[in-house]
Amino acid sequence: xxxxxxxxxxxxxxxxxxxxxxxxxxxxxxxxxxxxxxxxxxxxxxxxxxxxxxxxxxxxxxxxxxxxxxxxxxxxxxxxxxxxxxxxxxxxxxxxxxxxxxxxxxxxxxxxxxxxxxxxxxxxxxxxxxxxxxxxxxxxxxxxxxxxxxxxxxxxxxxxxxxxxxxxxxxxxxxxxxxxxxxxxxxxxxxxxxxxxxxxxxxxxxxxxxxxxxxxxxxxxxxxxxxxxxxxxxxxxxxxxxxxxxxxxxxxxxxxxxxxxxxxxxxxxxx
Amino acid sequence: xxxxxxxxxxxxxxxxxxxxxxxxxxxxxxxxxxxxxxxxxxxxxxxxxxxxxxxxxxxxxxxxxxxxxxxxxxxxxxxxxxxxxxxxxxxxxxxxxxxxxxxxxxxxxxxxxxxxxxxxxxxxxxxxxxxxxxxxxxxxxxxxxxxxxxxxxxxxxxxxxxxxxxxxxxxxxxxxxxxxxxxxxxxxxxxxxxxxxxxxxxxxxxxxxxxxxxxxxxxxxxxxxxxxxxxxxxxxxxxxxxxxxxxxxxxxxxxxxxxx
Numbered sequence: 368x369x370x371x372x373x374x375x376x377x378x379x380x381x382x383x384x385x386x387x388x389x390x391x392x393x394x395x396x397x398x399x400x401x402x403x404x405x406x407x408x409x410x411x412x413x414x415x416x417x418x419x420x421x422x423x424x425x426x427x428x429x430x431x432x433x434x435x436x437x438x439x440x441x442x443x444x445x446x447x448x449x450x451x452x453x454x455x456x457x458x459x460x461x462x463x464x465x466x467x468x469x470x471x472x473x474x475x476x477x478x479x480x481x482x483x484x485x486x487x488x489x490x491x492x493x494x495x496x497x498x499x500x501x502x503x504x505x506x507x508x509x510x511x512x513x514x515x516x517x518x519x520x521x522x523x524x525x526x527x528x529x530x531x532x533x534x535x536x537x538x539x540x541x542x543x544x545x546x547x548x549x550x551x552x553x554x555x556x557x558x559x560x561x562x563x564x565x566x567x568x569x570x571x572x573x574x575x576x577x578x579x580x581x582x583x584x585x586x587x588x589x590x591x592x593x594x595x596x597x598x599x600x601x602x603x604x605x606x607x608x609x610x611x612x613x614x615x616x617x618x619x620x621x622x623x624x625x626x627x628x629x630x631x632x633x634x635x636x637x638x
Numbered sequence: 639x640x641x642x643x644x645x646x647x648x649x650x651x652x653x654x655x656x657x658x659x660x661x662x663x664x665x666x667x668x669x670x671x672x673x674x675x676x677x678x679x680x681x682x683x684x685x686x687x688x689x690x691x692x693x694x695x696x697x698x699x700x701x702x703x704x705x706x707x708x709x710x711x712x713x714x715x716x717x718x719x720x721x722x723x724x725x726x727x728x729x730x731x732x733x734x735x736x737x738x739x740x741x742x743x744x745x746x747x748x749x750x751x752x753x754x755x756x757x758x759x760x761x762x763x764x765x766x767x768x769x770x771x772x773x774x775x776x777x778x779x780x781x782x783x784x785x786x787x788x789x790x791x792x793x794x795x796x797x798x799x800x801x802x803x804x805x806x807x808x809x810x811x812x813x814x815x816x817x818x819x820x821x822x823x824x825x826x827x828x829x830x831x832x833x834x835x836x837x838x839x840x841x842x843x844x845x846x847x848x849x850x851x852x853x854x855x856x857x858x859x860x861x862x863x864x865x866x867x868x869x870x871x872x873x874x875x876x877x878x879x880x881x882x883x884x885x886x887x888x889x890x891x892x893x894x895x896x897x898x
Contacts, residue, residue: 537688543711543735548738551744552745634724636778
């Protein structure tokens with residue numbers, strides 16, 4: 368009899384074991400929901416799947432009675448736009464400052480203490496300041512994402528840039544490269560796949576900041592909708608929305624991972 | 639004039655003396671092999687030649703002038719690991735030197751110019767036997783192929799001095815022999831001056847034209863760092879018999895034991 372620590376599940380068993388908790392969760396929900404609805408057919412806390420289906424139908428496939436928009440899609444578009452702008456600008460700043468501070472000791476000496484200090488400021492604490500400075504428009508919401516994740520990206524990429532073996536930097540110099548060429552042909556290309564990893568890690572925080580900002584001041588967006596319908600205890604809308612956000616987050620992460628593998632095979636081959 | 643000249647060269651880190659009173663001249667075209675116990679300053683000396691370490695006292699001259707204190711294209715290098723750039727294919731690694739030289743701003747060639755550089759790089763890859771591997775990334779190559787690629791990459795810059803820091807230390811014995819032939823061929827063809835650090839005394843004994851043994855002539859067991867290493871043997875290769883090899887080996891082993 369093999370010890371437990373040496374026993375490996377097969378392919379089928381791995382899938383089955385992975386799906387089992389999801390199935391259990393579903394069954395528990397169904398039982399609990401049925402029990403509550405039996406006691407009170409108007410219960411809103413654990414809506415039946417049929418109720419959630421109706422809500423999805425209403426939010427996604429019927430125009431809103433008030434604005435004529437298909438709310439789920441309008442919310443999704445608004446949120447994803449904010450997320451893309453916020454994460455995009457953050458990634459760009461992370462790349463530039465990460466490379467500069469990671470490569471040039473003088474830049475590191477001048478900028479690192481400031482970046483470390485800024486990264487310790489809790490972003491949610493300065494949300495009011497953002498609303499005061501940038502108003503309640505799109506800019507404040509995007510700024511919260513930027514302020515929330517940029518310091519992490521810069522610090523992570525600075526570290527990654529410093530981890531490039533000294534041998535390779537020396538090698539570039541013996542091949543006649545100047546500082547600019549070392550950045551352009553050695554550091555930048557090697558940092559790109561690491562930027563994708565860092566962005567994947569920071570997406571969780573980015574969603575958090577996005578939904579927090581939308582919850583407080585917005586007129587559309589996934590976070591806005593959830594907090595809006597909370598007033599009516601509309602769990603039948605909130606639960607599908609949460610599932611949808613989770614699915615979006617998973618899809619973005621999956622696509623980034625796939626892109627990185629396709630575009631930077633050397634990075635994934637040697638790790 | 640000697641290409642490399644040392645006058646009373648010292649290297650110290652604080653009160654740790656690594657090298658002391660080195661005096662030697664190396665002529666253009668010599669192939670110097672550096673051997674000795676770990677911690678006897680072989681690699682430190684190579685770093686001074688490279689420009690990443692500078693002498694504490696004395697002079698290290700390249701063509702009669704102090705050697706530049708940062709790496710540049712006069713001295714090529716092959717390390718034991720990390721010598722080639724992992725994000726470039728074998729061909730791109732070899733093209734790099736020319737691309738950096740021709741295109742200062744973007745360091746990359748396109749179109750017709752790229753074609754010309756590519757042909758030169760392919761010729762170099764052929765001379766190290768890597769034609770088949772041109773399109774592969776370094777991680778897809780074996781250790782020996784990676785080191786051949788590193789040599790090809792360094793030689794594209796046509797350096798006058800080639801520094802080899804235990805370049806074959808991680809390779810299988812058979813592959814090592816192939817690499818020795820390759821290095822000797824390229825050295826003769828290109829008229830290089832080579833400095834090679836190796837752990838393997840036998841390797842140093844028949845490769846190259848000159849053997850330097852780095853060892854501590856004075857050794858305080860209570861303070862191994864108090865005295866530095868010197869060049870204890872400076873032999874023309876071919877002149878040394880089995881007895882010398884054994885004697886050097888015994889001395890190096892004794893030093894290594896005291897320092898461990």
